[in-house]
Amino acid sequence: MNRRQCVRAISDTESESDQETMKCLSCLEDYRSRDAGTCKECYDEANETEEELKREIEDLKAKVAFLRFWSPLDHLHSRSNAPCFTDIVLIATGDGPEGYSVPLPAHKAVLVSRSPVFKAMLENEMEESRSGTIKISDVSFDALRTFVNYLYTAEACLDEQMAYELLVLAEKYEVKHLKAHCEKFLISKLNWDNSILNYTFSHRHNGKHMIDAALAVIIENMDKLTKREEYMELVETDPRLVVEIFEAYMSKQVNTAASKDSCVE
Known part of the structure; x- marks a missing residue:
């Protein structure tokens, strides 16, 4: 292959590369590969939407x-x-x-x-x-x-x-609006040490999101629950909540077992 033929071959290869297309992730239309990312129309539309x-x-x-x-x-x-x-x-x-x-x-x-x-x-x-x-x-x-x-x-x-x-x-x-704001803040401060306190408090004041969040923390630490002083007080003052905790724990155990059996099948 002489020099002229070599140059033409390279040029033909570059031309073919320029014609390669890819699919836009936004509109799923084909676009030239050198326009990396999305097609120009979707890019412009995204900029307009952002503005x-x-x-x-x-x-x-x-x-x-x-x-x-x-x-x-x-x-x-x-x-x-x-x-x-x-x-x-x-x-x-x-x-x-x-x-x-x-x-x-x-x-x-x-x-x-x-x-x-x-x-x-x-x-x-x-x-x-x-x-x-x-x-x-x-x-x-x-x-x-x-x-x-x-x-x-x-x-x-x-x-x-x-x-x-x-x-x-x-x-x-x-x-x-204020109640939701306070609930969100208290949930962000939730931990094992204050979970029982927050659980009983949220029950008294109908804090649904806080009840769910505190109950989740308690269930994750069931092995330590009965050793807590707050738990013993709860048994005396509001055994209904103790029953609710154990019912939620048993429900989670059943669901976990069912999920494992499903995976085995």
């Missing part, structure tokens, strides 16, 4: 910022004398000397819009509506302040103790 999603996210952030209420509690920590136009106060009667703590100002309209319980309380001319004061027992001042602030901002700085207290308030006043 559109970014615009939608920014739009939603702007709407949230516009709709976000400022909290009247900010005035408790500022030197501003500007009026906050509040028309009701909440008091935690479980704190302070003789059960009294600092009144927390709020707006009836906000309480009514955030909680069906507050709505029923304030729309039906109950004592709280007439007096302009809502007294809440068995709650700390800090927890109530955080609770009221959440009703305005949907934000709360949590530690485990605060999450427990807020979940109780959220359950009592049917603030579902």
Whole structure:
């Protein structure tokens, strides 16, 4: 083969390589192999979709910022004398000397819009509506302040103790968004040491997701369960929950055995 023929052969090989096609993972259409990844149409469409999603996210952030209420509690920590136009106060009667703590100002309209319980309380001319004061027992001042602030901002700085207290308030006043937020936080802190406590707590306050998560941890440590002091207390105070634990454990054992038998077949 002379030099001219060799060059032509190489050129023909390159030409054939250029014509090789691959299948796009997005639209499953054929495209030339040198356009690695996806075809140009799908690539451009993906970029357009990404930009559109970014615009939608920014739009939603702007709407949230516009709709976000400022909290009247900010005035408790500022030197501003500007009026906050509040028309009701909440008091935690479980704190302070003789059960009294600092009144927390709020707006009836906000309480009514955030909680069906507050709505029923304030729309039906109950004592709280007439007096302009809502007294809440068995709650700390800090927890109530955080609770009221959440009703305005949907934000709360949590530690485990605060999450427990807020979940109780959220359950009592049917603030579902806050309850879900606290459940998610407590589940993230779940471990063997606090699993029985969280299991009983979540049963008392209807924390379905937390019940399932705590039960899963307990079942994984059944060999150590009966040695725990919390377990012995549970046997005395609520044997129904003990039965539920063992039923869930036995159900898991049966399902595991059935799965193994199925694999053998």
